[in-house]
Amino acid sequence: MQHLVHRPRVFDALLARREPIVVLDAPAGMGKTSALNEIAAHFGAEIHADETTPAWRPDQVCIWDIPPHGKPTALPEAFLSARARIFIAKRPDTLLPGLSRAIAYGQAYVVDQAFLLIDQHEATEIFAEGVADIMHASGGWPLIAFNPTLSSERLSAFLESELLQSAPPEVLVDLRIVLDTGKGDFREQSHFLPLVAENGLRVKAIASEIDRALDAVIAERIKVLADAKAIADSFAAHGHPIRAIEIFQRVGLYDSALKIFTEAKGIFLLYFHGPEAYDRILAGFPRSYALQSEVLVLALALQALKLGDVSRARRLLADRFGDLANDPDAVFAQNAVFSREFRAFRLLMLIYEDYFFSEKLLETCFALVAEFPLDDHLFRGSFYNSVLEFYIRNRRFAEAEEVAQRAMHHYEHANAPMLCFYVSLHQALIRLLMGDALAARKHSLRAAESLRELPFESRNDQRLQLLLEACVEYETGRAEPLARFLSLEIDDFSHSEIWPSLLEFALHYGSQALGDHFSTIAARSFLDRWRVYQVSNRQFQAMIEIREAAILQNANRWQEASQCLAAITSRIDRNRVVSNDGELVHLHDRDEIALALAWLRQTTYEQPARPGLESLIEGIIGNRHLTDRQRLSAQIWLAYIAKRQRNLTRARAILQKIFEDCARLGAIAPLSEERVFLEELIDNQRIGGFLATSLPIRQIIRKLRDSGRLSSRSAGGRNDLSRRESKILLMISEGAANKFIASTLGLSEATVKFHLGNVYRKLGCRNRQEAISAARALGFVS
Template structure:
């Protein structure tokens, strides 16, 4: 059926206008040609479709000129303009007709644009309601679709029309820009859209899903036809300009255009592009470059190394860098020195690589970093932010917490100056969380972790590894508030994925401390075989946390009352100082500065505090550590508890009360209640002394801390002991729940397998079971294991 296409409203508008010049300007499909024919017929003339109208085309005093669609810039001659009383021109927005300026100025012009040419209800009132609603509600009132939707066919012919009429003059780059908008139509439309699409569609794209889908299909089919290098580069340039550098590179790499793809990577700041992209997408694209390109292009090499670092493949990174940049690149002092042969980007990457290495810079290294910073270009705020992020990490390792806070503040200032970078800001705030929790200030850490979540939720792409880091930080804050379950859940479900990804050392140190302590609190004999042993595969790859893992094992032994095994474990650790040095040291303890050395010394002193007859100068040793500026507030709380316990053993009640009150008030002020749970071995006996407890409970803040401490004591291990199991039977239950056989349990506890069977038998009897599966099921129901 041939649908009537009369435009009485527009014909009336033109006929009643005093303007000498009438211009119908809209994209293909707006009905310009039909309206022009109707106007010419009404005036008794004919439509001219020539590239250059002649005076003979002026009929009855009027020129009706339908500009050919392939023309771009045309000029109307003066004789034609002077001979016509009215000039009506139909053209597209991208077409330009010159020569009319004087006539438009003196005689006026009527411009009928796409908004006027779109159908409204009044224009289609004479048509069946279903036809009218289809054109207006589904196709944005664009006149061309009036007939296209009436022939009873599917949308295929509408797709073809879009390709042949709407898109005919578009370049490959224009097509790419249109495609990007159609995929994200809630974003501002590029200029090309205004030239070819109905205005109602541009103003309310969500209202026309069917038309959007048709246009997407048409654009997709057109894009598939571009295969020439020139066309592909044009499309890639549009993608790059829109912020989709990875998509641009992937397109070029699909067609073997590695050189242009590498140029895009360089313009996008290469390795830093990973912070603005999905890690998976970055990896999939970067790893497609050939070995020849990696060898020839430093930016590609550094980007690939960045991917491998994200995967925790530090050995492979070092191998690639030494292979292509030389073995001296592995020595940061040679790379960062002024006048180094390495490029600025390579030197910057070496600084970032130091973040993944378990390297604590000495003062000479920090001075070298300051020299390197002097070469940073002014205005490069992103580079300055990255530099201070590195300094932040190094100062945390050096336990210079004030300097670390200053570095974090400076990094955030530079990120703000560059307009914000949510992912990098997240890392700064996460660093602050680690810094504050490590130093013992949980209340300040709470603000930092909230800021970290706020920034991470602003990241436009998926960031599963970063959200896993955030969940760990939040679980550690829960632990400090006496809620242990989130951290235990993280250890059981997320820790393997966390440890296998790129983790900078201070975060790994932080995670190891908290995760192992939560397990020690609840499953003291399961921490070694079930957790720490599982970390060796991750931590052996260039991260030197082995000493700290052994220290955590020793503390687990101590908390389980196995002091002999704890001492044997500590003795086997290779440290500059040994037990004999620690036994006699006093003033030297105030000068220790390495985190592992301090942890090692405190583990030995913990044993000394436990002895019923501690050495006379033990209090001086503990006070020397408290005076050490590298000791954290959290460690000072533990040391105060030990001082109270030692004084209580010596029956020095006044000192015991003073130190205990100081420890509990500090824990309450800082919000670090986790350390109270960690030191329950010493704190519980102190609180069982009624005079001591009644003294410290006079403080409201202390009462709040003690309430949190009391709730944390309700662990599966504690419940098992309260339920009638002996310490050894509770240990057997934990190890059996961890999946260890009787033989493995015997080896773990350094006892005979016969002894294991004896205790397991007692365990079965108390649980009323005859098999291991039944015993584990019953223990789970009782809350003795989880």
């Protein structure tokens, strides 16, 4: 700093003091020496720059610039009674003996540090131009204001050696927190007043220089074990366990690091500090050390689950607890030797394993929650969150909503917004499965609010929120957000943590949207990708294959769909479904129900007049494990069968109820999924005309048409093809032979040939191949 910088405000104020002793007690760079130089020049005095008390005489002006880090001798008693004046400059960490006594007797005045900062008015008087830029760059700190060309490297070096090197550990932690959060506990403001104000960083323009210098000082300090412990303990006391743990790990104090990890919620630390911090902390413990600790092994297993690696989680548990750790019967047995924390974690892990919960196991699990104190909100909330997934999978939505509310209660009391987000996400999922888009949107908004409360970024959870919002929009007729998600986010999404219910959710909406708005090829490619990701999970494979069959059915590729369904390894096949033995109403497995519905859908299209088909569908509609969306689809099939039986009154009544429910719930996607049947129903003048008399229903049908999910005219209406002719055209487009067509439709081969002749004539074709080409051109098949 230039020594003769003229600051009239400071100079005049110092000379105006009546006390004989005036002390400038401020950090480096505040202009103390510059002020002393100006006073010395004014009085023609010398500056004494030594630790020893300067020689003095009565009526003399004495100027003492105490060197940094010095240990000055005491102020003489004579100063208190003499008429001499002395101006002293020192740093806050320099103790001047006798100063407190002088202050007590009113003989000394210590200049407020903040007074030495340059304010806006003074800057206007000093600097001819660029005042705003100077104040922004310096924050009023004289060092920078009067040295605008000071390089970043030199500034960092100055900060390190002159301001931070001698600061106590607690002060360094305070400043670190200011840089990280913008807030701090300024118990020792005097050490870094030039850098921070009461509400955050003062000189924001040099934040990077401060950050670099502070990191260098802390790195040097923690080489001394006592300082490392003091700094780490200070971070922990200020509510920053991540930095505390990392410092303890760096110096090899793993027991201390583990103690703070456990106190900072243990395995739940992930949900309060984010996945990146969680990964760093776990990586900082040596594997041999981590395997000796139950809480660290569980944390590592949770980390593996979050990455979708269930096998690694199982290996970790087996290595630490033995093979019985992966046997649910042994873990949850009454005489189990495992801790309650381990059993609670193992319950959570069952969800990732897509394990089937028996009623007996569920009863045992509910007994587990009683072992945790009422105020242990994290473990209690996580228990209910785990059970929530089981209830969703088994379509027990009333119980699911109840445990979701309990989980939310505990998570809110634990101030865990990330966990609240997961509960809201699943509540929205429940409503979508129930076909209630309006309620799903409310839960989606609440989930978004929870995400905004996170103090860290969780990219995968943001993707989950994007998917949820896109699916809600898709329900109401807007496909663009979901199409955008599938184009931009699906690869990262598919490689991250996904619970079974969320995977089912993604498979259903993703394949449906791609099939509706892109192509059957795109939808099947999407499913093939998931088939690769979930290659080791046979249940997911079945789910994917059922979805593929549905996509083929929606594309009017019924023969391929039938072959796809027949290839699925399951006790549920076409013969079992149509045997009408009353089993359908008692099915409870998610995939078995979906497979039975797919076969019923296939049969409804191929053989709507089949005896007993209506009672089969009514039977499965009575199954309490169906979702409302599935029940709605089955009701549309009933309406289709009624129409084919010429019972238009029944068909109209069923459809009216369906459309009114969809209008009330704000959902049209469930209707679009059954457009193969709906088009024929709505195109019937007596049915369509009846439905059009209701404004809400008319609006739903318009939305279906506007969104492209329902053609303006049905396939059979184009080119005057009859329904039977359209169906035969679709079947030959799939490669079906006349004999197969005759068998499937219950016709003779001669009748099939007769209908084919009509098809050729109406389409202007000469042979089978030309008819298939015309069918593709007209959009009959994908």
